[in-house]
Amino acid sequence: MLGDIAFLLYVGHLIADFPLQTDHQAGHKALPGVAGWRANISHAATHVAVCATLLVLGAAVLGWSLPALPALTALLWIGVTHAVIDRRWPVAAWMRLARQSTWAANGGAAHVDQTAHIAALLVAALFLAA
Template sequence: MFASLFVLLYIGHLLADYPLQTDHQATHKADRSAAGWAANLRHATTHVVTCTAALTVGAVVLDDVALSAPMVLAALLWIGASHALIDRRWPVQWWMNHTGQTSWAANGGAAHVDQTAHVLALALAALALAAG
C-alpha cells in the first residue's frame, strides 16, 4: 500500500507545484511579508487539496488503499505544513550553506534540494498512512 499512497501523493504534489501554482505564488511565497505568507499558504492549500483528491481517487479505485480518516487528516496537515515551511526558501538555503553546497546553490541546485525535501515529506506521509 505504501507504493500506491506515495505515487498518489507525488502526483498531487506535481500538480500543485507546477500546473496549479500561479506565477504570483511562485514569485512571492518566500517574501517576508503578510503578502508572502498569504501566497505561501494559498500554495500549500493547493497541495492539501490535490493530495486529498488523489487519496480519494486512490481509495475508490485501488484495492490496496484503505485509509483511516484521522491518519489522512494528520498526513494532509503534515503535507501542508511541511510544504509551507520548505517553500519559505530559508530552510533550503540554510541546509545548503551548512552542508558545503554553496556553489551548487549558486548554480541552480536549490530547486533540486527543495524538491528532495518535498519528496521526503511525502514519503513520510505515505509511510504514516500505510502504517495507520
C-alpha cells in the same frame, strides 16, 4: 499500499507545484510578511487539496480503507512541511551547512527543495501505510 500512496502523493505534488502554482505564488511565497505568507499558504493549500483528491480517488479505485484522522494528519503534514520548505530559508540553510554554496548559486536550490518535499511526502505515505 505504500507504493500506491507514495506514487499518488508524488503525482499530487507535481500537479500542485508546477501546473497549478500561479506566477504570483511562485514569486511571492518566500517574501516576508503577510503577502508572502498569503501566497505561501494558498500554494500549500493547493497541495493539500490535490493530494486529498488523489487519496480519495485511490481509496475508491483501489479499495483502500484510509481512516479519516490519519489521512487528515498526513494532509496537514504535507501542507505544513510544504509551506515551511517553500519559505526558502530551510533550503538555503541546508545548503550552507552542507557547503553547497557554488551549487546553490548555479540552480541547485531547486533540486534540494524538491528532494525535501519528496522526503516529506514519503513520511506521509509511510504514516498512512502503517
